Amino acid sequence: MGRGRPRISTFSSRSRSVMHGREEGRGFAPHQPRWALRQILEPQRQVAGAAQELKIAACLHIFYEDYIHRFAQALNEFPIELDVLLTLAKEEHIATARKVFEAHPRGRHVEIRVVPNRGRNFAPWLVEYAEKLQQYDLFCHLHSKKSLYSGREQTQWADYATEFTLRKRAQFKGDVSIIDIYTELVKQLGATDQEGQCWMQQEFELDLRMIQAKNEMVELFNTLGSLGHKLWVISDTYYTRGQVGLMLKKAGVTVPYRLLVSSAEQKRKDNGTMWHMVKQDLEGEGITRHLHIGDNVVADAQLPGDLGLTTFHILHPMDKWQALGFPEVLQGDDALDEGQILKWGKLVSAYSKLIAHSVP
Structure with a gap:
């Protein structure tokens, strides 16, 4: 999963063929009705007087023209005025972007730069605006991204990106939890603890709504659990253990598992610290x-x-x-061409599943 969204991986204590038991006629765990969100908390949009004095910027990268208006609409929800720093992938979008953001009621100053569409997750604030952003107390970085591999536009990643993830620069070192982030935001914005809780819950509920299960993996996970395998779920994420547990429940996981999340363990997969702990635990349990x-x-x-x-x-x-030797598609400029993605994406995705299912 993406930025804040947890990247989840699975550990099984046995390495035999995962479907062997089912082929023998053993029982397997059926899918249970998925948990559904019933209530949305709406946070208050007022901030304390001290927050009005903060210098804030929104650093936005836009590849698709329709995101000019999407991001402008997202900024409508921002409680105070801010500067807008834009990077655009195409020069023809300059006029529209300038017209929209210079007229925006929340915008104070608008700056636009045209850049290649490479490394746009981080390059706008690590390269183009790195020096300028040092002038601000807080900044929000958003980028437009569409996933079309299912054969139709999916905006989960882009919608998730429009959640404001403001952090005080250089304040957080190492892994943090979502609670740490919003505790700091409350201090910086002069908000109440209740407002911080509402904002934090809104971010999580937005992500929870967007979670989509990979049904094959859920069935496989439940099958392994029903056959007595010890299952560990390991995730690098700032979400809490309880929040990740709700995501797994919504996805359809019904069997017992051990959940290790970086925000709680203060260890991460991507720097190796989590794996040292996992190795020690495996040895301690005699696995x-x-x-x-x-x-x-x-x-x-x-x-x-x-x-x-x-x-x-x-x-x-x-x-x-x-790897299967099919023609090269979605390479170079075609990788960003919506027409090519719509043409090839669904086929690539579907064929990869067929190949996976046909492996003995």
């Missing part, structure tokens, strides 16, 4: 056969593998497509 499954080649394969842990890396659908 000699295990398998870690994950989709990040470094955090889920290389780092645990260097410690002697057995891993299985799940390839991205595009990696599978290329």
